[in-house]
Amino acid sequence: MTDIAVTLADKRGTLPAEDKLGFGKIFTDHMFAMDYVEGKGWHNARIVPYGDYDISPAAMVLHYGQAIFEGMKAFRTEDNRIVMYRPMDHLKRFNNSADILTIPRMDIDVVHAGLRQLVELEKHWVPKALGTSLYIRPFVISIDPYVGVKVAEQYTLFIILSPVGAYYASGFKPVKIKVEEHFARAVKGGLGEAKTPANYAASLKASEVAKEEGYTQVLWLDAIEKKYIEEVGTMNIFFKINDEIITPELDGSILNGITRRSVLQVAKSWGMKATERRISIAEVYEAHAKGQLQEVFGSGTAAVISPVGELSWKGKKITINNNQIGETSQKLFDYITGLQQGRVADKFGWVEEVAKL
Template identity: 55%
Template sequence: MSDEIKIQLTTTPGNKPDSSNLSFGKYFTDHMFIMDYHIDKGWHDPRIVPYAPISLDPAAMVFHYGQAVFEGMKAYLTDSGKVLLFRPDKNMKRLNQSNDRLGIPEIDGDFVIQAIKTLIEIDKSWIPTEKGTSLYVRPFIIATEPCLGVRSSYTYQFIVILSPVGAYYSGGLEPVKINVESSYTRAVRGGIGYAKAAGNYAASIKAQEIAKKEGFSQVLWLDAIEKKYIEEVGSMNIFFKIGGTVITPEINGSILEGVTRDSVITLLKDWGVPVEERKISIEEIYEAYKQGQLEEVFGTGTAAVISPVGELHWNEHTMHVNEGKIGELSQKLYDTITGLQSGSLPDPRNWTVTF
C-alpha cells in the first residue's frame, strides 16, 4: 500500500453547527478518509474525499453476516491552535483485536493515525472549543464483497468520519440512573463481547429501549451464564468504590478493554487508591450498599469520559449512590482525564499526540 494519500477537497463546504448547542453524533464534517482492501492487493488506494453517501451492492456481506467493527476517539483543539488525540495507539491496537476476532484483515495502525491526523487538519475548523465539546473520530471497517456465502469477505472498506460533539448525555456530568439487566444477554465468553463490533451494540438495543422507557439512561449487563456477575454498561466500563477500594470487572473475554478504563486504573494506582480488577457480583454490590459502604459508582468510556451513577435499579431494589451527587473521586478523574485530553494539564505519560 502506498503511503501517499490522495486528497480531493469539497467545493461545497457545509455550515458548521452552533458549538454551544451540540448533541452527540448528529453533525459531520466536510471530508472523510477511505481505504479499500482486496484479498489480492491488501489495503490500497488511501484517499480523503468529500463527505458523501457510499454505494454498496445489496449482497455486500456486511448486510448479511455482520462483518463490521469500529473505534471511537476524540480530538481537542488547544488554545495555541494545536490538535490533541488521546492514546490513539490503544485504539488502533483494539481495532486490530476486533479485526482478528471477526476475520477482518489487520490494518497498519501507524499509517491510519497519520491518515486521521491529515483528515483532521483538513477539517480543523470543525473542532468545537466550548467546554465539554470535542471532535469525535469514528474509524470503521465493513465487508463489501457481494456474496451470500458464509465466510470472510474478500473485500472491505475502511472509513473515518468526523463529528463535532457535545456531551454524550444531555445532562452532562449529572449522575445517571442505570437499570441492571436480568433477562437479556449482550455477550458471552468465547463470543465477540471483547470486540468493538457492530453486532455487540445491536444485541444491546432492545434492553436499552426498555430501560429508557422506564426512565433509565443505560443498562448494566450481567454475565450470560449465571446472571450474577457484573460485566459492563451499554457504552461504558463500570467502576464501584466500596469502603475506599475501587473495584471493576476483570477483562474476561466478554467485556470491552476500554482505553478510558485503562487510563482510570493507571491514574488511581498513581494516586495510591486501591484498585481491584476481579469478578464482582450484583449481590456483593447490594450488600455493600445496605452496609453503607457503596461510596461511588461511575462509568468510563470515550464518549462520556466519566459518567457518575446516582442510582442503580436491580430487580425490586433501588440503590441511591452518594445522595445522587457526583463523587469526589469521579470528579477528580473527570477533571484529570479531560485536562490531559485538552492539553491543560501536564502529560507525564505522553498519552496525548499533538500535531
C-alpha cells in the same frame, strides 16, 4: 509510508454554534477511506469529500454483519492546539477487533497517518467549549456482493469526523441504571470483547425497555449465571468500596476500554487502590447495605466519566452517594478532560498534537 491521495471538497462547511452540536449528527467536509482485496491487501488510501457510498444490496456486511468500528476524540486546547487522545491505543484495539471478526489486520501506521492528515485538514471543525470535541469514527465493512456465508474477501475502511457536544444532554450528573436480569449481551468466546455493530444491536432491546422505565442505561451481568457484573451499554463500570476502586476483570466478554485503562492508571498514580477482579451484583448491594459503597461511575470515550446515582436490581433500588457526584468521579473527570484539553500536564504521554490554529 503509503502516499495518501487527497481530493478536496468543492465547498467547505462551517462549525455550528457549539451549544447546538448534540452528538453524532453533524459531519465534516472530508473522510478517509482505504480498500482491501484478497491477494492485494490494503491499498488506495485516500481523503475524499464526505458523502454517500454505494454498495451492492448483496454486500456481505448487510447480511452477516462482518464489521468493526472505533471511537476516539480530538480536542482544541486552550492555546488552540489540536490534539488526539491515545489514538494508537485505539488503533491497536481496532486491529484486535479485526482479529475477532476475521477481518484482515491493518497497518495502523498508515491508518494513523491518514487520520492525522484528515484531522489537520478539518481542524476548523474542532470545537473549543468545555465538554465539546471532534468525535472520530473509524470503521470497516465487508463489501463482497455475495449472500453465501464465508469470510469476506473485500473490505472498505472509513474514518469520518463529527463535532460533538456533551454525550449526555443532561450534562455531568448522576444517571440511573437498571441491572439487566433477562436479556444477555455477550458470552466468553463470543464477540463481547470486539467493537462490532452486533454487540450494540444486541443491547438495544434491553436499553429501550430500561428507558421506558426511566433509566439511562442497563448494567449487564454475565450471560450464564446472571450474577457477575460486566459493563454498561456504552461504558465500563467502576465501584468505589471502602476506598478501593474495583472494575470487572477482562474475560473476553467485556470491552477493553481506553478510558477504563486511563482510570486505572491515573487512580494508581494517585496512590489509590485500583483492582480488576470479578465482582457480583450481590456484593455491590451488600456493600451498600453496610455503608461501604461510596461511588459508582462509568467510563468511556463519549462520556469520559459518568457518575451513577441509582441502581435497580430485582425491583430493589439503591441510591449511591445521595445521588450526588462523588469526589473520585469528579476528580477523574476533571483530570482526564484536563489532559485532553491541555489544562493538565500530560505525564503519561497520552496526548498527541496534530495541528495548531
